[in-house]
Amino acid sequence: MSLFLALAIGGSGCAQPAPILDPNKTPYPRASLHDFSNLVPAPAGAKGFLTTKGEHFYWADGSRAKFWGINVANTSLQESDADIEAMVKNFRAAGFNLVRLHHFDERGGIIDLDAPDSRQFVAARLKKLDFWIAKARENGLYVYLDLLDYRRFKEGDGVANAEAIGRSAKPYAAFDPKLIELQKEYARKLMREHVNSYTGLAYADDPAIVMLEIYDENGLFMRRGLWRSMPEPYATNFKRLWNEWLRSKYPTTSALRAAWTDGSGKSALFARENLENGTVELPAMTWTPNQVSAADRPYSLLARRNDGARFAYDVHRRYFREMKAYLRNDLGVRIPLCVTGRYDDLPDLSSQAAELDFIGCNFYYDHPYWGGGLPQWKLPSYFHNKNPLSDVAETSMAAATGLARVKGKPFVVREWNYCWPNQGRGAGMLEAAAFAAFHDVDAMILFVYETSKTARVGYFNVRSDPARWGMAAIGAQIYLGGLIAPARHxxxxxxxxxxxxxxxxxxxxxxxxxxxxxxxxxxxxxxxxxxxxxxxxxxxxxxxxxxxxxxxxxxxxxxxxxxxxxxxxxxxxxxxxxxxxxxxxxxxxxxxxxxxxxxxxxxxxxxxxxxxxxxxxxxxxxxxxxxxxxxxxxxxxxxxxxxxxxxxxxxxxxxxxxxxxxxxxxxxxxxxxxxxxRNAFYSDTRQIFRDAANGRLILNAPQVQALGGNLSGVKGIAGGLGVKNARNGAIVAVSLDGLPLVRSRRYVIKMVTDARNLDEIVVRDPRFIRSPNGQWMLTQFGKGPVSTSGKNTAPPLQIFLAGKPQLSVAMTGGSWEMVVDGDSRRFYCDTPGVKWTFGAPPQSGALWKTVSASGHFQDLQSKREKN
Missing domain, CATH: 3.40.50.880 (Class I glutamine amidotransferase (GATase) domain)
Structure with missing residues (x-):
């Protein structure tokens, strides 16, 4: 796929520098023709340390803080200094004002895997982390750090049966004293003892570091399926904690039996179980008792599970208090703290809200999944390919994040994505930005920016995906620019x-x-x-x-x-x-x-x-x-x-x-x-209309107007962004000068559709071949190049603003962008050979412009059409 940029400078006769948006042409493609770095004042840290006040984040000067962030993980953190600097500048140009650095405690990270324990750092890799933080700070990006991600504890740490507890020690890290001691030591070395070789600051003293996550996707609720199958000595110790907790609530076995007896007279406590000698079995923690093993099913009765939830809640709170006190009092860490567990599990969320500073959750639409008994993260994988805009169930954005939100706490969606190969993910990006602004979310952190030099679209990798990366900067303008008003109720x-x-x-x-x-x-x-x-x-x-x-x-x-x-x-x-x-x-x-x-x-x-x-x-x-x-x-x-x-x-x-x-x-x-x-909803501001029946999203605010999803038959917004002959994808217009679009002299209009690896293999799952809603199967990732499948078509797509023709593009699929700056216009299209023109379609075929097949940027000069 060759990508083309046409620069039409009205009467100026000179070309402007053109960024490269083609993921096949550069390791770090730009997200937009326009540079959105005005959203990211530099350097970071100038307003002091981040604090929480009620339900939001604030700076020390009292101003509100919001973050449009990007995740960078694992080996992507260990690129060359030049590459790190290029990435950070690219993030700033895309309007990102935060980067979450995580998974740096695993393979390829800062812990020395050759040491007999997991307590030693690799100096060169820690210096890379320093460089990331320094360059982020210099370019106006704040930093979010994790403590426990994928660390693998060892026997040399003094950890019993270390091999059996796996990466992250889930859920043992939340209750085992030795593991908690090691987590504190790691935090001390990372946050207090180490001094950044570029900034001269300990991480705990750097106001550019704004959030700290104690653990990532861990805890007793996240790993509830292991409660009855832990390795020793953790199984014995955990059962002891459980029985001690029960004795603190119930004075005798008889009292426990009475408390666990339901209205029919059936007790969840068996005759052989005795509270006094500590033989009460752990519950099988599940929402679907009929699906647990036959051996565990007797221990899945509701009363036992309910006390299991209360027990885990108390264990979590004790762990959170201990870690928070150590970080605050011993290490002098001042920034907001969180953990991430099960964000659809209310006892887990309640324990976090009771002790920590903000709530963090994930949102993934059409996350890949695997067949029963098959290894995860290997092919084939499965996805449903449902239009995200047609979904209102628990898998949809507003429903999933609403369930995770807790009153009085800042709310951070610390990982989110509309996953490939779902074909509606470009419009999903638009949905996420709009509803994050509408719900007044405190931070949205897109997952993930991978740095493999292969230009390949992946489940989560946004770097080389024109459908997602192409909407990232527009999302920043919508969210950080406040173009969608917060909910009124x-x-x-x-x-x-x-x-x-x-x-x-x-x-x-x-x-x-x-x-x-x-x-x-x-x-x-x-x-x-x-x-x-x-x-x-x-x-x-x-x-x-x-x-x-x-x-x-x-x-x-x-x-x-x-x-x-x-x-x-x-x-x-x-x-x-x-x-x-x-x-x-x-x-x-x-x-x-x-x-x-x-x-x-x-x-x-x-x-x-x-x-x-x-x-x-x-x-x-x-x-x-x-x-x-x-x-x-x-x-x-x-x-x-x-x-x-x-x-x-x-x-x-x-x-x-x-x-x-x-x-x-x-x-x-x-x-x-x-x-x-029919599941069609207006926001209470009337700026968003989400029509699930038609799989469509419409944004209609003074400085942003957009159409996403199924666009067949859509004419657009009366007096605003109009379209003709649209089919699928996301079309958005945003003002860049603070004026309403209909009066703006500086604005962007952009469209994305889908993107794929040319050699990927996606087929209908044979088991559901006759079902219109059946799942799909990915059998080969492919190595690229990336294609947006643009093709010439007639009649052309036409774009209007306030009734005036702006652009005509004779293409289905593909992506394009137009930037207007006063009398200057720039146009970009990623499909060579496609006909296009500013304004209305010309009557003569000879008057159409044609996207170049050369793959080079070209300057095209023409006087602006008088419409």
Missing amino acids: KVVVPYGTVDTFTYTKYHNPLYALGWTTRIENDFFEGQTYIADRGTDLIVPPGRSSVGRYAGAPALLYGGVLTKDLSGKSAAQPDFLSSYRLNLRRNNVPVLRYDGLLFDALQAPATPAASVLPLSAVRAISSRPIGVNESANAAHGFVDDAQKRLVFGSLHRDEVLGAALDALRRFGGVPNDPSKVA
Whole structure:
């Protein structure tokens, strides 16, 4: 694939320097024709140390801090100094103001693997880390560091059975005293004793280093499947900790048996288990007991798992406190601290929120997966290739990150990617930037920038992927430039003790509220949750009967009615007692609705599980919801005095619609039920429209307008970015001068589609060949070159801005970019032989320009068309 740059300088007669965007032509292609380094003031560290205040990061001078970051890992950190400097400058030009350096404690990293222990550093490799930090600092990029990534502990460290615990010592590092001692020593050597040979600063004293991760994807919840199969002596020690914890909660075996007895009289404790002699077995920690081994299944009953979650929560908190105290008090580390564990596991998140400074999570769309029993990270691998913009489930961005977010804590998506070979990943990049800005996320750190000199697209490698790297700088402008306004409303999902520690799957369809507004979790103890003034709507998770709610408008409903951690059930949710209402579950009639929960013509997919007596409802509310023909029963009601929608029960798939109704009634958020029914959502700012039914994203803000996903038949935005003959991909226009696009004199318009290795082999998984939604199979990565599969086509794609023709490109696939700077215009297209022109398509074929086949940059001078 040859890439071409055409520079059309209106009347100037001189060419401007042109960056190389072709991954086949340079090891470090630029992300854009435009240099976005204005987003990255240099040097880093000028505003003092990063701090946390409430739910966000701030500098010492009181100004807000946000980060658009890039991950660099492992051997990519050990490139030549010249290459490191080139990468850092490239990052700055792409608008990245943070780099996360990680996986440097494993093979090829700073630990001397030839030493008898894992406590020695390789000076030359540590100096490379110094150079990265110094060059990042010089170029305005802040640094995020990890402590425990993939370190392999050794017998020489004094670690028992070191070979058996594997890389990272997961999860042993969170509870074994010797491993914790070694982690502290490593932190001391890295953060305090070592002095950067270029800056003259210990890492702990460098304000350009802004975040520190104690461990990466580790902990008892992350490795819950190992609880009952640990090697010795860890198995014995862990079981001892478990029994000691149980004895601290229950005075006798009899008390434990009573606590683990459910409503049917069945106890999770076996007769042979005895608390006094420490023989209570560890739980099989799972959300799917039917899928664990036959040997472990008896230990997977809910009450045992629930206490397992409480136990792990306490172990985590003790470990976090110990590490944080050491880092703060002994080493003088001042920057925010986190760990990363299971970010879909609420006890894990709760333990982090209780002790650490911010929450870190990952988001990967269409992450590769492997067949059962087959080795991971070897071919074949599988992917679903679903358009990310058509997904609203737990795998989608807003739902996944909403579940991971905790009220009152800064939120960092410290690894994210829309993975190759998914063909919608370019539009996914646009989605990520837009919703990160909308949700006011504190840092977005793209994973990963690999430095293999082979120009090859990979699962995660963005460096040589025009679909992802081509949108990275645009994403920086959207996110750091604040081109998408933050959500106007905030929904809080409060988890009480029973909600948090009932160890069943935590995802709920209500987290799709993130497509409309901001949603986050909070944790509380006791019977009552009182929201703060920043909460616009309370929506309980529906995981228990326990909880009363005050301080903000609310959607209250009965879901699962578990009343304690033994699994016993209540007759109805606690909040109904304040209304003196009683549920009726027998002979539930057919209900008719009039616009709340369902429109008059809609029929619920699932009949109501319970009803309330209509006469009692009318005594307290003028607006019942869902009434039967006999007029003696109601599904719920409106409490306007306390700003609540109240239901005795809701199916989990109905909660989203009910919450949107509550936002409309009490918060003035427009809500079109017909659109919601097909998973089409407007943001509460009205700047984002995400239409999952059509797999499409539209951004319409003063300084950014964009169209992504399935673009067939799309005409664009009235009075703004218009298109004709578009098919698939992402088209975006961003203002560069702070003015609205329709008045801007400096702007970028860009399109990306897909990219592939010419010799990759992707086929439909034969097992799903007849299924339109079946998975795909990657059997060969290929070595490149990279191709965006651009082809000549008619009729041409046409681009308009405020009704004025901007560009015509006779191409499907491929990628292109146009930069306008006053009277100067630059155009780039990656497909030789394609016809194009500024403005409208010419009537004569001879007037078309043609993308050069030479692969060289060429200067084309023409006077700007008068449109």
